[in-house]
Amino acid sequence: MIKNKPIVFDPLISKYMTKVFDYKKVSKYSIRGVKNYLKDKIPLTKADVVICDTHLHEKYFHDQFDVEYSKMGVVHVGFIPEDFNPENRASTNDNSFRVGFYGTFNPLQGVDKIVGAAKILREEKDIRFDIIGKGPLYNEINKLAKQENNLKNIHFHGLKPYDELGGMLNSFDICLGIFGDSIKTDIVIPNKIYHYAAVGKPIITKDTEGIREGFEHEKNIWLVENTSEAIAESIIKLKNDDSLRKSIADQARETAEQNYTDIGVAREFLNVLAKHDLILNKE
Incomplete structure (x- = not known):
């Protein structure tokens, strides 16, 4: 006291x-x-x-x-509804199928596995990965994607102002969550998951007990084994199934509005x- x-x-x-x-x-x-x-x-x-x-x-x-x-x-x-809603979409200059992520580059995020998924899907010319954020592992991840693997389908945007974030998330077709291997990854629901759900996007993230406290696989989120292969496979599955992708997105939005x-x-x-x-x- x-x-x-x-x-x-x-x-x-x-x-x-x-x-x-x-x-x-x-x-x-x-x-x-x-x-x-x-x-x-x-x-x-x-x-x-x-x-x-x-x-x-x-x-x-x-x-x-x-x-x-x-x-x-x-x-x-x-989340704050005024900041994250499905209406304010950032403009884009192409018709790519956009797979997006935002976050700090730390062990919790597992961005290296996202880079691995981009490598697997490098021949899928209509798929592009957009990565927002910076952090301790940023240079290492950027080097992995651009120098070691010469990936053209992944784009690093660095830090963006908070008031632009909602619009950028709205430009994505699929949003990616966390894929780290630490204890923290398994016990949290990170803020990005709430933000993705709030803008009504289908979410792919690591299958953890923490995430399952608030979301249900195949209903309002898509949970995967923590490998680049599983991420890539799930991206293709959701990309090719408009009905499933929309159903998960709509129910994610409903869950966010009702509870969070x-x-x-x-x-x-x-x-x-x-x-x-x-x-x-x-x-």
């Missing part, structure tokens, strides 16, 4: 998980590993309420840091506070 005020802590990500298990550059038994553990452990212990973005996130904090389930609650990331708008997320947050007697539950 700080001056008798309750502490509500939303860690969003675990520093310990990121440094030790995601980037794998810090040993959990090293001084830096212990420091990052304590950077998570201390505020998690002192908080009266801990906000998590999935139930698997709750389980991680419980198993790794002994946080009691009774002091945690789930509030999904969600900013109002819906705010309601989840208030319910967590009410559960812990920090506000009156007026529902």
Whole structure:
């Protein structure tokens, strides 16, 4: 407690998980590993309420840091409807079938597997890959695509202003999620998934328990084994089946509107506070 005020802590990500298990550059038994553990452990212990973005996130904090389930609650990331909707489409100069991704270039994303899928599909002349974002692995991924494999069907756009992102997502025919191999990949629903769904696009992403908390395979999302081959195969399947692609896109949009708008997320947050007697539950 700080001056008798309750502490509500939303860690969003675990520093310990990121440094030790995601980037794998810090040993959990090293001084830096212990420091990052304590950077998570201390505020998690002192908080009266801990906000998590999935139930698997709750389980991680419980198993790794002994946080009691009774002091945690789930509030999904969600989206802002004014920023992400199916209406504001960015203009394009060709009739390509566009497969798009946005995100930071870190181990969570698995962009190398997207490059692998582009390599497999390099002879499909009407398919192009559009990659938005930057990050620690950007130069490595760009080199893999352009120098080592000389791929002409993948285009890197770098960072884009937030207010342009919704329009760019609307120009895609299929959107790609996350394909990393870390613990974090398996327990989260990243914000891009909500954004893709909000603009009504079919989504291909790694099959994880975290994603399955909010989405259902073949209904409102397309889940795959975590290989470039599976990604490429799924792109072709959805490209060649207009009805399936539209059905998944429409139901993704419906799921986002029903459950994950900013109002819906705010309601989840208030319910967590009410559960812990920090506000009156007026529902």
